[in-house]
Amino acid sequence: MTEVLDLAGLAATADLEQELDRLARNHGIIRTRQLNQQETWTVLGAALTRRLLSDPRLSNDVHTHAPHGALVPGMSVMLLEQDDPDHSRYRRLVAAAFASRAVRELEPRIVAITRRLLDDLGDSGTADFIGAFTYPMPLEVICDLLGVPDEEREPFRKWAMDISAAPSAEAMQTAAAELFAYCIQLIGAKRRQPTEDLLSELIAARFEDGTALTDEKLSSFAAVLLIAGHDTVTNLLANALYDLLTHPAQLAALRWDPSLAGSAVEEALRFRSSAMTTVNRVALEDIEAGGVTIRKGDLVRFLLNAANRDEELRADPHTFDIGRATVQHVAFGMGPHFCLGQRLARQEATIALTEILDRFPTLELAVPQDEVRWLASDAIRGLEELPLRYAR
Amino acid sequence: MRITVDHGLCDGLGQCTLVAPEVFALNDDERLEVAPDPAPELTQKVTAAARACPVRAITVEGA
Numbered sequence: 001m002t003e004v005l006d007l008a009g010l011a012a013t014a015d016l017e018q019e020l021d022r023l024a025r026n027h028g029i030i031r032t033r034q035l036n037q038q039e040t041w042t043v044l045g046a047a048l049t050r051r052l053l054s055d056p057r058l059s060n061d062v063h064t065h066a067p068h069g070a071l072v073p074g075m076s077v078m079l080l081e082q083d084d085p086d087h088s089r090y091r092r093l094v095a096a097a098f099a100s101r102a103v104r105e106l107e108p109r110i111v112a113i114t115r116r117l118l119d120d121l122g123d124s125g126t127a128d129f130i131g132a133f134t135y136p137m138p139l140e141v142i143c144d145l146l147g148v149p150d151e152e153r154e155p156f157r158k159w160a161m162d163i164s165a166a167p168s169a170e171a172m173q174t175a176a177a178e179l180f181a182y183c184i185q186l187i188g189a190k191r192r193q194p195t196e197d198l199l200s201e202l203i204a205a206r207f208e209d210g211t212a213l214t215d216e217k218l219s220s221f222a223a224v225l226l227i228a229g230h231d232t233v234t235n236l237l238a239n240a241l242y243d244l245l246t247h248p249a250q251l252a253a254l255r256w257d258p259s260l261a262g263s264a265v266e267e268a269l270r271f272r273s274s275a276m277t278t279v280n281r282v283a284l285e286d287i288e289a290g291g292v293t294i295r296k297g298d299l300v301r302f303l304l305n306a307a308n309r310d311e312e313l314r315a316d317p318h319t320f321d322i323g324r325a326t327v328q329h330v331a332f333g334m335g336p337h338f339c340l341g342q343r344l345a346r347q348e349a350t351i352a353l354t355e356i357l358d359r360f361p362t363l364e365l366a367v368p369q370d371e372v373r374w375l376a377s378d379a380i381r382g383l384e385e386l387p388l389r390y391a392r
Numbered sequence: 393m394r395i396t397v398d399h400g401l402c403d404g405l406g407q408c409t410l411v412a413p414e415v416f417a418l419n420d421d422e423r424l425e426v427a428p429d430p431a432p433e434l435t436q437k438v439t440a441a442a443r444a445c446p447v448r449a450i451t452v453e454g455a
Contacts, residue, residue: 054407092401095403095447336444338405338407
């Protein structure tokens with residue numbers, strides 16, 4: 001297939017997933033254009049996705065092998081753009097903070113953030129739930145994790161916004177540089193006076209050889225949290241709400257039995273994966289896959305939305321059904337780069353969904369379903385706004 | 393083939409169980425269990441499973 005698909009353009013419709021399924025029936029792998037006009041191989045099928053995500057011939061270290069495929073030019077993002085043995089070395093160092101117990105201990109803080117944001121909505125009204133809730137909620141969790149003091153959160157929120165929705169590559173780089181400088185200063189403060197947060201924990205953490213993370217790497221980790229843990233959770237939650245509200249029987253089932261919240265989150269992850277495409281990989285040698293030859297030096301990424309609608313994962317993949325949710329999806333990727341924050345993301349989404357439905361017995365789309373607008377993004381699957389009418 | 397799991401590193405992420413379910417399984421406490429004496433024809437799968445581990449908690453010798 002030589003045709004190059006405009007993925008961001010296609011994503012601006014509700015039918016992206018069906019269209020990808022149609023393509024995936026004939027092609028395991030296609031060419032797509034990225035927002036920066038780069039062309040990449042893009043993997044669609046579930047089996048091929050699973051196999052290639054663990055294939056050591058595909059490198060995440062694009063800064064060394066294909067700098068034009070980097071997330072932020074000139075700044076290698078920790079973990080996301082590292083290969084083994086460095087990747088596993090760094091991942092071991094931060095793993096404890098994202099392990100089951102550590103994430104369970106965050107529950108009261110996530111509940112408190114959730115309730116505070118819901119309080120701000122009052123007893124009834126109409127609001128864009130993305131702006132009012134699903135965007136700020138994971139950002140406040142990240143600020144808590146990093147230990148950003150309350151009075152310094154306003155600029156932090158602005159950088160986060162600029163990084164995720166920058167009008168240009170230059171604006172994005174400027175915001176990233178400002179955030180980076182702020183983090184260096186924050187790290188200095190925590191070195192002098194450690195507090196109870198992930199950043200202080202990481203400052204104290206030591207590799208097996210006794211060395212510590214440099215300020216530069218620690219700052220890069222703050223960028224990782226924002227790049228991988230903000231928009232993804234925002235849109236996971238908004239997509240979950242949208243798909244529940246447009247499938248009333250599913251919503252009724254969840255309201256009847258709130259213990260299904262975890263299953264609803266899994267189904268939302270599979271059905272409309274917010275982390276639509278992975279970061280770029282680069283082929284270290286020629287690879288035959290899905291009927292094409294990926295040449296050494298070519299960029300490759302994975303379209304997880306397509307893989308998650310593969311019949312191999314679940315029969316009848318285009319049906320949203322929380323009663324048949326499976327964890328066998330690839331919304332968090334697979335293999336060495338399997339999402340570090342997946343437990344946190346699952347917990348945030350489950351808590352938020354539970355609290356929102358508990359708070360508002362009335363919750364409905366405030367515009368006709370065909371009037372919601374989908375993001376023209378090739379990285380994140382989600383809505384521009386989610387206008388909801390709500391009442392206690 | 394000798395498989396060793398560093399349980400201090402293993403985080404119960406289950407990536408190996410997706411690659412080689414014949415050999416690796418997580419129990420209810422998210423602790424990884426390894427089948428004793430896997431068949432030699434599973435060698436390639438076991439090696440791939442070790443490679444799929446984000447923290448490299450699995451070592452395979454004599455593969």
